[in-house]
Amino acid sequence: PDSEKPVTPVTFPSAFLWGAATSAYQIEGAVREDGRTPSIWDTFSHTPGKTVDGDHGDIAVDHYHRYREDVALMAELGLDAYRFSISWPRVQPTGRGPAVQRGLDFYRRLVDELLAHGIKPAITLYHWDLPQELEDAGGWPERDTAYHFAEYAQIVGEALGDRVEQWMTLNEPWCSAFLGYASGVHAPGRTDPAASLRAAHHLNLGHGLAASALRSVMPARNSVALALNSAVVRPLTQSPEDLAAARKIDDLANGVFHGPILHGAYPQSLFETTKSVTDWSFVVDGDLAQINQPLDALGLNYYTPTLVSAADPAAKGPRADGHGASEHSPWPGVDDVAFHQSPGERTEMGWTVDPSGLHELIMRYTEEAPGLPLYITENGAAYDDKPESDGRVHDPERIAYLHGHLSAVRRAIADGADVRGYFLWSLLDNFEWAYGYAKRFGAVYVDYVTLERTPKSSAHWYARAARTGTLPEAEAV
Numbered sequence: 001p002d003s004e005k006p007v008t009p010v011t012f013p014s015a016f017l018w019g020a021a022t023s024a025y026q027i028e029g030a031v032r033e034d035g036r037t038p039s040i041w042d043t044f045s046h047t048p049g050k051t052v053d054g055d056h057g058d059i060a061v062d063h064y065h066r067y068r069e070d071v072a073l074m075a076e077l078g079l080d081a082y083r084f085s086i087s088w089p090r091v092q093p094t095g096r097g098p099a100v101q102r103g104l105d106f107y108r109r110l111v112d113e114l115l116a117h118g119i120k121p122a123i124t125l126y127h128w129d130l131p132q133e134l135e136d137a138g139g140w141p142e143r144d145t146a147y148h149f150a151e152y153a154q155i156v157g158e159a160l161g162d163r164v165e166q167w168m169t170l171n172e173p174w175c176s177a178f179l180g181y182a183s184g185v186h187a188p189g190r191t192d193p194a195a196s197l198r199a200a201h202h203l204n205l206g207h208g209l210a211a212s213a214l215r216s217v218m219p220a221r222n223s224v225a226l227a228l229n230s231a232v233v234r235p236l237t238q239s240p241e242d243l244a245a246a247r248k249i250d251d252l253a254n255g256v257f258h259g260p261i262l263h264g265a266y267p268q269s270l271f272e273t274t275k276s277v278t279d280w281s282f283v284v285d286g287d288l289a290q291i292n293q294p295l296d297a298l299g300l301n302y303y304t305p306t307l308v309s310a311a312d313p314a315a316k317g318p319r320a321d322g323h324g325a326s327e328h329s330p331w332p333g334v335d336d337v338a339f340h341q342s343p344g345e346r347t348e349m350g351w352t353v354d355p356s357g358l359h360e361l362i363m364r365y366t367e368e369a370p371g372l373p374l375y376i377t378e379n380g381a382a383y384d385d386k387p388e389s390d391g392r393v394h395d396p397e398r399i400a401y402l403h404g405h406l407s408a409v410r411r412a413i414a415d416g417a418d419v420r421g422y423f424l425w426s427l428l429d430n431f432e433w434a435y436g437y438a439k440r441f442g443a444v445y446v447d448y449v450t451l452e453r454t455p456k457s458s459a460h461w462y463a464r465a466a467r468t469g470t471l472p473e474a475e476a477v
């Protein structure tokens with residue numbers, strides 16, 4: 001196939017968008033300012049034992065106060081686009097009712113600053129920071145949360161729809177549902193498998209309702225999408241047992257979301273896998289049609305593939321699925337699958353570097369959603385970056401990671417995929433959820449004492465790629 005021929009030099013279509021991504025709780029700080037109330041991540045990160053070193057986002061990288069400096073950095077890096085998320089409790093402190101103008105104003109100033117620098121804003125409405133009040137009322141396992149989310153979407157759409165064209169409802173609903181409500185390594189830290197499947201369905205419903213709400217208040221030219229969880233699940237061998245194991249995990253990682261969202265139905269095999277946990281009676285008539293809204297694009301986040309085999313449920317070995325340490329599984333109904341480390345080099349997260357997975361993922365969605373433009377809405381790596389004595393930060397591993405993955409994107413385009421852009425995760429070092437500040441994903445280094453920003457060598461490399469549309473050699477910085 002075409003994908004095996006190296007495309008040299010690696011040059012992208014001229015309209016390709018070169019972007020970077022962040023999320024609100026990971027960078028903003030200012031958690032008590034301008035009327036903001038706690039989200040589930042404030043509560044969770046302040047609960048002892050939930051994050052490494054008890055780290056939290058109270059200050060994070062103080063983006064709320066430094067957004068001008070950060071936009072200037074983006075401009076220096078030649079970014080075409082910036083993906084960020086809106087903090088729901090800044091806009092609607094109780095998760096319901098009228099908006100707080102000061103909260104919305106922050107995002108209006110940020111958007112205007114981006115536009116003034118010629119950078120396209122791309123908004124994610126929900127990157128995991130549910131208002132705590134809504135969790136207290138039951139959170140995503142409750143159907144009402146989906147309706148509240150749609151109201152919030154409408155408020156933000158009305159406020160910013162005139163100046164922001166690219167919209168995403170949810171980021172990685174898999175993490176919200178299964179790390180939040182099944183394994184409990186993410187907020188709100190619940191460990192209830194049945195609740196996690198209810199959460200998944202109500203996230204889907206929330207997406208569908210929010211997509212309709214956005215369209216009802218925004219100009220038709222705007223694009224409505226979401227950033228899907230997108231596991232690349234591979235069987236350890238081609239044995240029927242391992243293939244069945246991969247199928248189960250694929251249903252719970254991908255099918256549970258893209259089934260209803262792209263095709264209007266949950267996979268039948270998902271009902272089989274989860275039948276000991278739930279009867280799915282929370283799916284109400286009409287839900288699937290509401291969830292199956294036409295989309296303008298699809299966002300794919302990719303870091304590493306997932307390697308699985310069939311396992312004896314009695315053998316309780318260590319779990320090597322890269323989803324954090326918990327005795328509770330994020331895979332409801334599954335007790336006969338083992339997770340393996342894929343071969344190859346690893347990043348600081350312990351995640352194997354494997355660009356072929358990104359190519360595979362893009363080709364899969366090219367087949368499953370023909371005609372739908374794709375964006376890589378997150379891709380990147382954590383490394384143990386440290387400033388040298390001259391203050392510079394050299395991160396050749398990250399350059400190699402980006403070179404490999406962007407080359408895979410380019411091969412997918414050569415193979416017929418309609419990939420319109422790439423958002424590096426992340427613009428800045430930031431609060432890496434349960435790992436706190438211990439894992440650095442940024443192209444820009446942040447000194448957590450002074451909060452000073454220093455572009456790493458990967459940032460300079462990426463800037464050159466963005467400026468020229470061609471990948472510089474991995475070694476050339």
Ligand code: PNW
Binds near residue numbers: 023026175378425433
């Ligand atoms: C994504 N997992 O998180 C998020 O969208 C980002 O906010 C985050 O910083 C980034 O990837 C790096 O982790 C994930 O356990 C967190 O499979 C956990 C998993 C996947 C993605």
